[in-house]
Amino acid sequence: MNVERMRPGLGPLYRQVKQRVIRNLIDETWKPGEMLPSEPRLAEAFGVSPGTVRRALDELVSENLLVRQQGKGTIVCRHDPERSLFHFFRLVDPAGQRPTPASLVLACFRRRAEKAEAARLSLTAGAPVVVIDRTRSVAGRPLLVERLVLPARLFGELAQVAPADLPNTLYTLYEERFGVTVYRAAEQLTAVAATEREAELLAVAPGTPLLEIDRLATSLDGVPVEWRLSRCRTDVHRYRVELV
């Protein structure tokens, strides 16, 4: 086909195809869980060869945005409850297994962003945010306490949800209810001492060392959508990372 048509110096053709696919994911032309057109069909639609489409999809699969199913087709990744946990939750038990924590929402309300929050979420000072405080437990034992801060522009109605109705795996909710797909996150870990309140919530002595996880999650288009600050007991569970 006519290569010139697609390439005003924007790099390799397969990356342009990849970006067009991502755009279709952002505007929900193809929604999570849905199937994409077949590779030959996409190739024709984009005016490139099947091999080029394949390479674009390869990258998207390796970035966990798509899943291939041999003989069936390619579908848009979904934040099923399992995936949500398996993908971003890095705490494992002594046997290396991921636990299934249960949430207890302590508070869920709307207010203006504090300075640090606005900075972290790239919001203007004082922009409205939704704040969620909760604890998560495994087998009845408290594991962590955390605060989530979200831009109200994206998640405004969240503050009206009854705390008890907030699901355990929020990313599924973000996706199904607000059309926001979290697909990348950066975490920063430090060791801190438990405050009085944290100690009480986690059933440990004040001053106990806790693992603080500071996570900033971004959506498909690179916009920060959630700031999450967790403090975890690590007497049983540990944070696991594979370095390649």
Add this chain to the structure above:
Amino acid sequence: MNVERMRPGLGPLYRQVKQRVIRNLIDETWKPGEMLPSEPRLAEAFGVSPGTVRRALDELVSENLLVRQQGKGTIVCRHDPERSLFHFFRLVDPAGQRPTPASLVLACFRRRAEKAEAARLSLTAGAPVVVIDRTRSVAGRPLLVERLVLPARLFGELAQVAPADLPNTLYTLYEERFGVTVYRAAEQLTAVAATEREAELLAVAPGTPLLEIDRLATSLDGVPVEWRLSRCRTDVHRYRVELV
């Protein structure tokens, strides 16, 4: 070529090619820093098409075992001091920059493995190991204290090296002196309280929360080659992870 010749049900052809390349890396047919034969040459040698070789090399590049240099060729990754740090060292300063820590070796000796050490390194009970205790500092300020345990079978002579001669980036030494390439590691993080000795070495109060990093490093052939237990101050530096 004759596909049957290479495939007794061992999976895709390009993975068999990949394994053959890895074997050549293990037995040092191609050493770190050296250049591989060109892709057409490899294709001929392996009796497959260039595209298949390319796909095998693609995976090895994405696993950081090879580096491509357009117009020149493909070389075997080397644990340069920078790479060594950039690749496995996850602590960053407040600006997100990786520091260049300086090492101070406290001890380096040989003894029999303790039970936990043998288990972790897949050694028989009481097998000889080399133990290194050291601290690492940034800008004169202590950052972490750590103990490394290595199988003496692989690193026997290490115990005879004068502590002052041990380089800052050990993985370079492992590779150049002992032919051991570390290419994968798993880390487990917990929060712990500083002991008296750690507090002294790190210039903090006893009981200060520290980030404990438990790292098991494995070589090309999947054998554990180093167990490293670090305890870090996180008042300035933080452990950073990207979740994709």
Add this chain to the structure above:
DNA sequence: TAGTGGTCTAGACCACTTT
């Protein structure tokens, strides 16, 4: 100029799923 990796195309055959 020759050789290398980087990209793109085109078409074959296989394994799997669906109808």
Add this chain to the structure above:
DNA sequence: AAGTGGTCTAGACCACTAT
């Protein structure tokens, strides 16, 4: 039987590096 992704091949042209 038809359609899908998975693999493998073959050859074109480009960008870069060395000489």
